[in-house]
Amino acid sequence: MSHTIIGKRKLLTRVRKIKGQTIALENSLEGEPDCMKVLQQIAAIKGGVNGLMKEVLEGHLREHLGAEDMTQLQRTEEVEQVILILKSYLK
Template identity: 30%
Template sequence: MDKNKEKTRKNILVRLRRIEGQVRGIQRMMEEEADCMDILTQISAVKSAINQVGIIVFEKHAQECIVKAMDEERQEENLKEIVNMMGRLIK
């Protein structure tokens, strides 16, 4: 695995662990009957964080597919895959 890919993978794992901690924090807030606005603020933060992870994963996947599409006969199939992944991310 090249250094850039490894760095990206580690970055994603750090972000996911942080998100995991935030979700546990929300659970704790619910158990302690914290203020709804505080809970919603944390939920919004988790949504934003997971969206950022999705964007990073999508960017790396798209880059790899574009390179493959340029090198292979399956260009149309690879580009459709990129569009499908983008659609899943946006939903």
Template identity: 40%
Template sequence: MAHTVRDKQRLLARVRRIRGQVEAMERALEGEAECDKVMHLLAATRGAIAGLMAQIVEEHVQTHLVDTQAHPGALNEDAAEQLLEVVRTYLK
């Protein structure tokens, strides 16, 4: 089972929160909010999307990078964690 299916409800909850943030940006722009408020909303939304991306990439690496059934011992957990640290840092 794919990790996006297994974690479907949790991922959908994150997407729904992001949708709320985007709607807040839309309301702020329609209401002619000050640019600092709009930038704050943009930064929060960008962070939420980056967090979602990091979660999906992390679970993809852990689930699909190496088929441990076909290649026992092939997964270098330290190397995978180092890669994930780089991805997390990049997505912040």
């Protein structure tokens, strides 16, 4: 069973918190928000997304790259896929 299925509840909780933060930011921007509050909300959203990425990435690395039944070719392909995702994420 995939790590995203096993940890589904925890991941969905994180996503819902991020969703709540983005809605709060949107609502704030529709008014006359204080710049510091906007910056703080953006930082909180980024932190939430980073935490979600860390959680899913760690599970992926442990479950998929740590699998003992993978061939070297499969492992190399998997590493390349993770590198592409990280490059996109870190832009």
